[in-house]
Amino acid sequence: MDFVNQLQRKFIDYSSSLHREGIVDDQFTQLRKLEDENSPHFVMEVASLFFEDCEKLINNMAIALEQKQGVDFKQIDECIHQLKGSSSSIGALRVKNACIAFRSFSDGQNREGCLRCLQQLSHEYSLLKNKLQTLFRLEKQIVAAGGSIPRVH
Amino acid sequence: MARNGGVAWMRTTEKIDGYDLSTSDTEEVHVLAVDDSLVDRKVIERLLRISSCKVTAVDSGRRALQYLGLDEEIQKKETNGFDGLKVDLIITDYCMPGMTGYELLKKVKESSAFREIPVVIMSSENVIARIDRCLEEGAEDFIVKPVKLSDVKRIIDYTTTELREGELREGARAKRRGINKRKQREGDDDLSSSPPSTLSSSTSSSPSSSIQSATAPSSPSTLDSPTRRLKMTSSE
Numbered sequence: 405m406d407f408v409n410q411l412q413r414k415f416i417d418y419s420s421s422l423h424r425e426g427i428v429d430d431q432f433t434q435l436r437k438l439e440d441e442n443s444p445h446f447v448m449e450v451a452s453l454f455f456e457d458c459e460k461l462i463n464n465m466a467i468a469l470e471q472k473q474g475v476d477f478k479q480i481d482e483c484i485h486q487l488k489g490s491s492s493s494i495g496a497l498r499v500k501n502a503c504i505a506f507r508s509f510s511d512g513q514n515r516e517g518c519l520r521c522l523q524q525l526s527h528e529y530s531l532l533k534n535k536l537q538t539l540f541r542l543e544k545q546i547v548a549a550g551g552s553i554p555r556v557h
Numbered sequence: 558m559a560r561n562g563g564v565a566w567m568r569t570t571e572k573i574d575g576y577d578l579s580t581s582d583t584e585e586v587h588v589l590a591v592d593d594s595l596v597d598r599k600v601i602e603r604l605l606r607i608s609s610c611k612v613t614a615v616d617s618g619r620r621a622l623q624y625l626g627l628d629e630e631i632q633k634k635e636t637n638g639f640d641g642l643k644v645d646l647i648i649t650d651y652c653m654p655g656m657t658g659y660e661l662l663k664k665v666k667e668s669s670a671f672r673e674i675p676v677v678i679m680s681s682e683n684v685i686a687r688i689d690r691c692l693e694e695g696a697e698d699f700i701v702k703p704v705k706l707s708d709v710k711r712i713i714d715y716t717t718t719e720l721r722e723g724e725l726r727e728g729a730r731a732k733r734r735g736i737n738k739r740k741q742r743e744g745d746d747d748l749s750s751s752p753p754s755t756l757s758s759s760t761s762s763s764p765s766s767s768i769q770s771a772t773a774p775s776s777p778s779t780l781d782s783p784t785r786r787l788k789m790t791s792s793e
């Protein structure tokens with residue numbers, strides 16, 4: 405039991421740090437509230453859909469920015485819009501903010517600026533993914549050890 | 558708001574293409590959720606299920622119309638039972654490729670069969686002009702994304718209230734006059750077309766206001782109303 409308590413403690417601390425660092429915001433907490441015995445890993449499930457979405461969009465933007473014959477800024481804008489939307493829905497604060505910053509450069513049709521933003525966005529995404537995967541690993545360990553995931557509010 | 562032809566709509570269908578359609582004249586509100594984003598669809602679906610709703614989630618306005626049986630290109634008889642349970646509420650994203658949520662709203666409100674279904678619009682953009690336009694077109698409410706449980710609960714609460722009131726009114730009228738329900742509905746245009754309730758649906762036109770007070774706890778508080786929320790977030 406002590407082992408489970410330790411894991412749960414770790415989970416709470418790590419979760420709090422994600423909020424403190426601005427990696428996730430209140431919407432993430434809102435999603436946690438939707439978890440119960442029937443759907444104990446809801447957040448993990450949404451997050452993995454988000455990761456797929458994010459990777460696809462980042463990839464599309466990279467390709468669009470590489471086009472020698474001219475960058476389709478409208479397409480970039482679409483991608484940013486989608487990514488901003490889904491990151492907002494999952495509570496991925498820093499990714500969302502990176503999208504907002506990105507938008508001003510794509511509005512200005514500034515290719516160099518966009519490339520820098522894309523790099524920043526990729527960085528924020530990697531950070532988010534690593535940290536959430538660490539959190540979810542803890543989650544799985546807790547459940548495997550017969551414990552329940554602490555509801556942090 | 559009177560329920561529109563409940564009896565005529567009920568269809569008996571089995572599992573179709575992953576849609577789990579069961580026969581029941583259930584108490585649960587059946588919501589048609591429309592959003593092109595997979596992440597958002599997953600979230601709204603969960604929010605609605607937790608709020609005890611049946612959910613059908615589709616990824617476009619086009620599919621929503623097909624589900625309702627309103628798609629012009631697909632005649633009803635060809636849908637092979639794609640359309641299923643009666644829909645009590647439509648929640649749709651505004652920004653979608655192809656058909657926007659606004660266009661979907663218009664199509665629903667233009668349809669005689671479905672215009673009574675409340676339509677709620679969701680949008681990440683907090684634009685007053687957009688919100689006004691939707692409300693003018695007959696949207697029941699407008700939610701600024703990201704959607705929270707409190708938003709969904711509020712909407713389901715007053716949808717349930719409206720449904721129940723509609724049914725109670727129907728029952729009371731039928732009882733009083735002892736006339737067949739269907740015959741009666743044809744003549745009661747004024748009661749079946751309530752004005753779109755926007756912010757405070759607890760005060761929407763409802764002759765039998767005695768029912769209102771019984772549901773006071775679940776009626777939306779002005780604090781939760783869309784424009785109040787707008788004012789609070791207008792600095793965005």
